Amino acid sequence: MPELPEVETMRRGVLPIVGSRVVGVERPRCRRRPIAIEPALARLRRLAVGATVIDISRIGKRVVVHLDRGYSIVFEPRMTGLVLLAQPPTFEHLRLRLLLAGGRANELLYWDRRGLGSVRLLSTAELAARFDEVTIGPDALAITAEQLAARLGKSRRAVKVALLDQRAVAGIGNLYAAEILHRAGIHPARRCDRLRKDDWLAIHAATVEILTMAIRYEGSTLADGTYRNALNNSGGYQNHHRVYDRAGDVCDDCSAGRIQRIVQAQRATFFCPICQPLRQSSSRRAGGGRKAK
DNA sequence: CCCCAGTCCTGCGGGC
DNA sequence: TGCCCGCAGGACTGGG
Numbered sequence: 001m002p003e004l005p006e007v008e009t010m011r012r013g014v015l016p017i018v019g020s021r022v023v024g025v026e027r028p029r030c031r032r033r034p035i036a037i038e039p040a041l042a043r044l045r046r047l048a049v050g051a052t053v054i055d056i057s058r059i060g061k062r063v064v065v066h067l068d069r070g071y072s073i074v075f076e077p078r079m080t081g082l083v084l085l086a087q088p089p090t091f092e093h094l095r096l097r098l099l100l101a102g103g104r105a106n107e108l109l110y111w112d113r114r115g116l117g118s119v120r121l122l123s124t125a126e127l128a129a130r131f132d133e134v135t136i137g138p139d140a141l142a143i144t145a146e147q148l149a150a151r152l153g154k155s156r157r158a159v160k161v162a163l164l165d166q167r168a169v170a171g172i173g174n175l176y177a178a179e180i181l182h183r184a185g186i187h188p189a190r191r192c193d194r195l196r197k198d199d200w201l202a203i204h205a206a207t208v209e210i211l212t213m214a215i216r217y218e219g220s221t222l223a224d225g226t227y228r229n230a231l232n233n234s235g236g237y238q239n240h241h242r243v244y245d246r247a248g249d250v251c252d253d254c255s256a257g258r259i260q261r262i263v264q265a266q267r268a269t270f271f272c273p274i275c276q277p278l279r280q281s282s283s284r285r286a287g288g289g290r291k292a293k
Numbered sequence: 294c295c296c297c298a299g300t301c302c303t304g305c306g307g308g309c
Numbered sequence: 310t311g312c313c314c315g316c317a318g319g320a321c322t323g324g325g
Contacts, residue, residue: 078319
């Protein structure tokens, strides 16, 4: 499930197409229900073909391919989408192919097993309108602790549920929310409005640490093997998860608690009851730093 | 406004 | 061994 580290890895992986010219857009034959592609293929083709890729950015969990002529193509992978330079995991689920010339890559592929994702061509104005500060919060790697506290501190939601709200902070999904709160030593069910400044500092520090480390390992490829980088290689961060999908395991950090699984807002949450007590202990470390391994 | 529940989709694993 | 059901969770929508 691509979250910030996986999408950032995709973005970096397709950077070689900067400078290439789009010479074709194809929707491969696919018996599957087509994913959302906007505008319709003919118009997409008319607007994109002939344009040159000038930059690749990321908006939360989306990869944005910027073209000259004032348009951008937004890839939103949702659960199982991949942006690839080559070698799709299967041809059955290949959804869109951008043919390229004049650069280091011949094509950019969008692959999506479940097909919940989308590809959209937006003008610069449409892009700005769609992703303004109301609809999407600051990126999780750019937000300050003060901004995080200001945007979530009055919410009565459980902190884990609130961290998934892309309007508050962009890029955190179910997996990394669990890992971040474990590193910060915060119980996922604690209400945002009951957290103190120290808690937000700890969550902010843990966010930067966990996401940075996950990017270094090129993201998490779970047991279903879906997530791959732009060259169809697995990520490595799944081997460093402390809590996600590890219910019943003894916690690596405290060697005492067993990882628990609960459900919040219809999503699985994992945590260590020793490292993440529901009632705040007076001795919790400040700043979210965890003892070195 | 705030928050929750339902929706989309496919593949896989557990249970019988 | 085979089949069915439930689950996985991105973003979005409708409603209390």
